[in-house]
Amino acid sequence: MKIVVLMKQVPDTYGERILDPSTGLVDRSGSDAVIDEIDERALEVALSYKDAHKDVEVVVVSMGSTAVTVGLRKGLAMGADSAVHVLDSALAGADVGWTSTVLAAALTTTGFDLVIAGNESTDGGGGVVPAMVAERLGVPHVTYLESVQISDDGVVGERSTGRGKLRVHAALPAVISITERLPEARFPKFKGIMSAKKKPFTVASLGDLGIDPAVTFAGVGRSVVLQTTKRPARASGKKIVDEGNAGVELADFLVAGHLL
Amino acid sequence: MSNILALIEISNHGDLEDSTPSLLAAAAKLGTPVAVVVTAPGAGAALVDHLGRLGAAQVYLAQGEQVGTFLVTPQVDALAAAVLAFDPGAILTVNSVEGRDVAARLAARIDAGLVIDAVDLRFEGTNVVATHSVFGGAYTVESTVEGGPTIVTVRQGAIEGQADAVAPVVTTASLGSETGRSAIIDEVIDNVVVSARPGLRGATKVVSGGRGLGSQEKFELVERLADALGAAVGASRAAVDAGFVSQASQVGQTGVTVSPQLYVALGISGAIQHRAGMQTAKTIVAINKDADAPIFDIADFGIVGDVFTVVPQLIEAIESRSKK
Numbered sequence: 363m364k365i366v367v368l369m370k371q372v373p374d375t376y377g378e379r380i381l382d383p384s385t386g387l388v389d390r391s392g393s394d395a396v397i398d399e400i401d402e403r404a405l406e407v408a409l410s411y412k413d414a415h416k417d418v419e420v421v422v423v424s425m426g427s428t429a430v431t432v433g434l435r436k437g438l439a440m441g442a443d444s445a446v447h448v449l450d451s452a453l454a455g456a457d458v459g460w461t462s463t464v465l466a467a468a469l470t471t472t473g474f475d476l477v478i479a480g481n482e483s484t485d486g487g488g489g490v491v492p493a494m495v496a497e498r499l500g501v502p503h504v505t506y507l508e509s510v511q512i513s514d515d516g517v518v519g520e521r522s523t524g525r526g527k528l529r530v531h532a533a534l535p536a537v538i539s540i541t542e543r544l545p546e547a548r549f550p551k552f553k554g555i556m557s558a559k560k561k562p563f564t565v566a567s568l569g570d571l572g573i574d575p576a577v578t579f580a581g582v583g584r585s586v587v588l589q590t591t592k593r594p595a596r597a598s599g600k601k602i603v604d605e606g607n608a609g610v611e612l613a614d615f616l617v618a619g620h621l622l
Numbered sequence: 623m624s625n626i627l628a629l630i631e632i633s634n635h636g637d638l639e640d641s642t643p644s645l646l647a648a649a650a651k652l653g654t655p656v657a658v659v660v661t662a663p664g665a666g667a668a669l670v671d672h673l674g675r676l677g678a679a680q681v682y683l684a685q686g687e688q689v690g691t692f693l694v695t696p697q698v699d700a701l702a703a704a705v706l707a708f709d710p711g712a713i714l715t716v717n718s719v720e721g722r723d724v725a726a727r728l729a730a731r732i733d734a735g736l737v738i739d740a741v742d743l744r745f746e747g748t749n750v751v752a753t754h755s756v757f758g759g760a761y762t763v764e765s766t767v768e769g770g771p772t773i774v775t776v777r778q779g780a781i782e783g784q785a786d787a788v789a790p791v792v793t794t795a796s797l798g799s800e801t802g803r804s805a806i807i808d809e810v811i812d813n814v815v816v817s818a819r820p821g822l823r824g825a826t827k828v829v830s831g832g833r834g835l836g837s838q839e840k841f842e843l844v845e846r847l848a849d850a851l852g853a854a855v856g857a858s859r860a861a862v863d864a865g866f867v868s869q870a871s872q873v874g875q876t877g878v879t880v881s882p883q884l885y886v887a888l889g890i891s892g893a894i895q896h897r898a899g900m901q902t903a904k905t906i907v908a909i910n911k912d913a914d915a916p917i918f919d920i921a922d923f924g925i926v927g928d929v930f931t932v933v934p935q936l937i938e939a940i941e942s943r944s945k946k
């Protein structure tokens with residue numbers, strides 16, 4: 363079985379995340395770029411299945427700038443068998459439509475039985491790319507899974523919606539996305555880091571994937587940012603140290619603000 | 623005025639979801655609201671009057687045996703058919719798990735541009751312009767779609783007001799048979815707890831607890847204060863991971879974003895990912911033992927103290943006031 367994990371490079375959420383006011387795009391110089399934590403959990407789902415099924419092949423795929431290399435190497439060090447990096451300057455500012463088209467093309471070249479992605483990225487936060495990829499590939503999708511059982515011919519899991527949980531299954535090939543209720547990823551070990559250097563690492567341009575933006579995206583709607591404004595930062599107010607009466611003082615504060 | 627399709631969400635019990643008034647209000651802001659309702663055969667007609675009261679000028683009832691068994695694809699098929707029937711100026715879904723799934727597959731199918739998590743909408747010429755609140759409200763962004771149809775997922779409850787009531791024109795359509803591209807729903811586990819407490823999304827007051835509460839038993843203190851204030855219960859990811867409270871209560875980057883009148887953070891350090899979900903609250907109160915906790919940087923009223931002494935005293939003060 364071949365499992366492909368989709369990974370996205372995002373600004374580290376522990377740093378300040380900045381939007382470039384002129385383009386409305388994420389300013390990737392503002393904070394360290396890391397593989398989104400949720401995508402590492404997605405890789406963990408694939409790797410833990412591989413732990414128990416030695417014939418499973420795991421491929422990590424990412425579309426992004428040259429900075430992506432580090433994250434894909436980490437994926438290989440954790441245990442993925444090969445990596446594909448889609449790198450093309452024409453993709454700067456790609457929206458979810460473009461991104462899903464490119465990823466679907468990459469998946470067609472790698473081949474797959476199961477595609478695993480994070481439910482939503484911490485920078486875009488759209489949560490739509492996995493289902494879009496599934497539609498383009500003509501396969502079922504199950505997103506936002508909180509539990510996953512993979513077998514030779516299908517995937518079963520539970521997903522939460524606003525109104526309770528659904529237990530669902532899909533036949534393979536399929537695309538799934540997982541939530542942060544699934545376990546954290548393993549750390550790469552020294553042996554993994556060393557062997558990662560010898561694993562296949564493909565860099566593909568749009569041309570390599572058979573995509574000519576002027577043709578492929580003609581007549582396709584594309585979302586674009588018109589304007590970006592930064593809200594003024596929040597200032598801190600009153601701070602007291604409890605000396606036995608803080609609960610009462612807080613009640614007074616709430617009364618004064620008509621919050622009681 | 624152009625037609626605006628709005629995919630209506632139906633509860634497990636067959637009623638309109640709470641998201642419906644706001645979604646139809648959003649559609650009415652842009653044009654003529656067309657409610658698209660996807661149900662098992664015969665189940666949709668009962669909803670028409672209610673949709674009319676909420677402003678749906680047209681109701682498109684798409685019905686098929688597969689609804690409720692096939693995940694998401696019946697809704698995608700129904701909207702794709704409604705797009706052909708109504709030539710809409712925009713297609714709206716709720717920014718829920720299901721709404722986003724449907725919007726995603728539809729956008730890929732009809733080559734539409736997809737705009738996610740709008741908090742406001744307007745037309746500028748023939749373009750729909752959406753407003754977004756990004757990175758926990760740190761930025762306001764406006765976006766639009768170029769060169770193709772527009773699909774927008776609208777944040778639950780973000781657009782207020784209600785469209786004027788009308789008597790809807792009803793169209794009924796049957797869904798074609800399955801295409802083999804669908805996951806299957808095996809079971810619906812309806813575990814939405816019926817609680818007297820307000821829901822987190824859209825609550826005017828929220829009391830959240832963090833790792834500092836120490837255990838599931840002691841987290842009860844958060845619930846007691848929430849009840850005294852008539853507030854919803856929230857939590858940090860650390861509190862959810864530790865099993866103090868269910869995931870649905872998580873506030874932050876990867877949880878719910880709230881924007882209440884009052885947000886009370888108990889035993890929460892104020893990590894940037896937590897702040898991303900609550901920093902647009904009107905008034906923020908924090909109680910934390912650590913005087914250097916970053917939550918104090920954004921608190922309007924901060925107390926350096928132990929939640930287990932300050933909060934019981936606060937609850938007592940609130941209760942004695944309400945007795946007066």
Ligand SMILES: Cc1cc2nc3c(=O)[nH]c(=O)nc-3n(C[C@H](O)[C@H](O)[C@H](O)COP(=O)(O)OP(=O)(O)OC[C@H]3O[C@@H](n4cnc5c(N)ncnc54)[C@H](O)[C@@H]3O)c2cc1C
Pocket residue numbers: 375399400484831832833834835857858859860861872873874875876877878888889890891892893894895896899909910911912915927928929930
């Ligand atoms: C990709 C990503 C996404 C994330 N998403 C979220 C998210 O959506 N929401 C979220 O909350 N976090 C999120 N996090 C986690 C975040 O980084 C923090 O780890 C988390 O918010 C910490 O929770 P906490 O404040 O409860 O715990 P801690 O940081 O451990 O803080 C506990 C606080 O309690 C105080 N305390 C202890 N005992 C007492 C007492 N008796 N009285 C008063 N104060 C006391 C301590 O001084 C401390 O400040 C995310 C992280 C990542 C990497």
